Amino acid sequence: MERITSVDEVPEDGTVVFRVRNGIEEAPVDEAILTRDDGAVHAWINRCQHWTDVRLDDGDGATVRNGEIICEKHGAYFETDTGYCNYGPCEGSRLPRVEVETEDGEVYLVDDDYGFVGFGPLDKDDEMPQGTRGGDDFEL
Numbered sequence: 001m002e003r004i005t006s007v008d009e010v011p012e013d014g015t016v017v018f019r020v021r022n023g024i025e026e027a028p029v030d031e032a033i034l035t036r037d038d039g040a041v042h043a044w045i046n047r048c049q050h051w052t053d054v055r056l057d058d059g060d061g062a063t064v065r066n067g068e069i070i071c072e073k074h075g076a077y078f079e080t081d082t083g084y085c086n087y088g089p090c091e092g093s094r095l096p097r098v099e100v101e102t103e104d105g106e107v108y109l110v111d112d113d114y115g116f117v118g119f120g121p122l123d124k125d126d127e128m129p130q131g132t133r134g135g136d137d138f139e140l
């Protein structure tokens with residue numbers, strides 16, 4: 001159980017970015033984001049499900065409006081509490097969840113599949129690990 005940040009640092013109208021490693025020590029570092037919805041904190045891999053090599057944000061946290069994370073690239077909406085995409089070219093998909101828990105006002109990473117690397121985004125020059133691109137039938 002690794003501490004990420006405090007609950008108070010997670011805004012309801014934005015996200016907090018942190019870095020994770022997917023299990024294997026040599027695996028590329030990935031980004032995740034924290035969201036807060038009615039006081040509950042959730043975490044998601046920071047990859048749009050339209051083009052999964054694309055971050056949801058510009059590198060400093062995604063826009064959240066009315067309980068939805070908005071992808072900066074083509075404007076897909078993902079619910080902050082379920083990760084479900086209810087609008088956009090990847091409608092019906094879900095963001096990959098990262099398991100977190102809160103205790104005494106702190107947020108902890110408790111996911112067996114991810115190790116905590118650090119607080120904040122990857123360097124701007126770092127490549128996101130490989131992804132897929134789909135949803136081309138949606139008018140962008």
Ligand code: FES
Pocket residue numbers: 048049050051054071072073074075076088089090
């Ligand atoms: S990359 Fe996010 S909606 Fe297209």
